Structure formats: structure tokens, C-alpha cells
């Protein structure tokens with residue numbers, strides 16, 4: 001590379017980074033003011049201690065492949081989870097549960113959800129929920145906070 005070209009590119013890089021820092025400042029301010037934006041800017045699944053519900057909504061992406069959570073939405077591979085906190089296990093209308101969940105006698109409190117998500121097959125041996133284990137406790141807490149926020 002010619003020295004002149006190298007100099008020009010360094011100048012361009014400096015110019016770009018200067019533009020970048022000017023453009024970022026107001027974005028960061030917006031992010032701080034809007035909890036939803038904080039979660040959206042975090043890596044998928046990263047817990048955000050400042051707003052667990054928003055962080056849980058992001059982390060729920062790992063569940064959304066199988067679970068809907070909107071009110072009245074059709075169940076997928078897994079049952080609709082709208083309003084799951086406080087309801088009896090195996091009670092989403094129209095979903096064909098495993099006998100293991102149906103006969104578990106569990107009511108999905110936040111504590112029961114925590115042990116279930118930590119290890120579904122250990123909590124309910126024979127469950128057909130084959131994925132979705134969340135080993136990270138703060139991440140589980142965020143997902144559960146999000147689920148608890150889904151009320152009619």
C-alpha cells in the first residue's frame with residue numbers, strides 16, 4: 001500500500017470512529033430511559049438485573065421455538081404459556097400433554113417453574129419437553145418474571 005493511501009485510510013478510520021461516537025451518545029441515553037430498549041440491546045438471553053421482565057422477554061426466544069405466549073395464541077410443539085404462573089400443570093386448553101405432566105399435580109408457582117426449568121426431566125420424569133433447560137439461575141428468574149407478567 002502506498003504511504004499516502006495508508007494515511008488516507010487512517011484518516012478515514014478516525015473520521016468514521018469520530019462519527020460513530022457522536023452518533024452513539026444519544027442512543028445510549030435512549031437505551032437507559034427505555035427498559036425495553038436495554039433488553040433489546042443486550043445479547044440474547046443475557047439477564048438484565050435492572051429489568052428482569054424485559055430481559056426475560058428476550059431470553060424467552062429460546063422457548064418461543066416451541067411455545068407461544070400471546071393470549072389465546074395456538075399452542076405449538078409446547079403449550080401456550082400465557083398465564084402459566086399460577087395455573088395447574090397440563091391445563092392449557094387443546095394441548096396434548098404427556099401423562100407425566102398431566103399427572104404431576106404441580107401448580108406452576110414461580111418456585112416450581114424454577115426447578116422445572118433448571119432440569120425439566122428431573123422435575124417431571126417422562127415429560128415430553130425435550131429442550132429448554134436453563135442452567136443459569138438469573139436467566140431462569142428473568143424468564144419466570146416475564147411469564148409472571150403475562151396476565152389477562
Ligand code: HEC
Pocket residue numbers: 060062063064065066067077078079081084088089090091092096097098099100101102108113117126127128129130131132133134143
Ligand atoms: C423443543 C421444544 C420446547 C422448548 C424449546 C421449550 N419447551 Fe417448554 N414444553 C415443551 C413441551 C412439548 C411441553 C409439554 C411437556 C409435556 O407434556 O410433558 C412443554 C411444557 C412446558 C411447561 C409446562 C406448561 C403447562 O401448561 O403445564 C412450561 C412451564 C414450559 N414448557 C416452559 C418452557 C420455557 C420457559 C422454555 C424456555 C426456557 C421452554 N419451555 C422451552 C416443549 C418445549
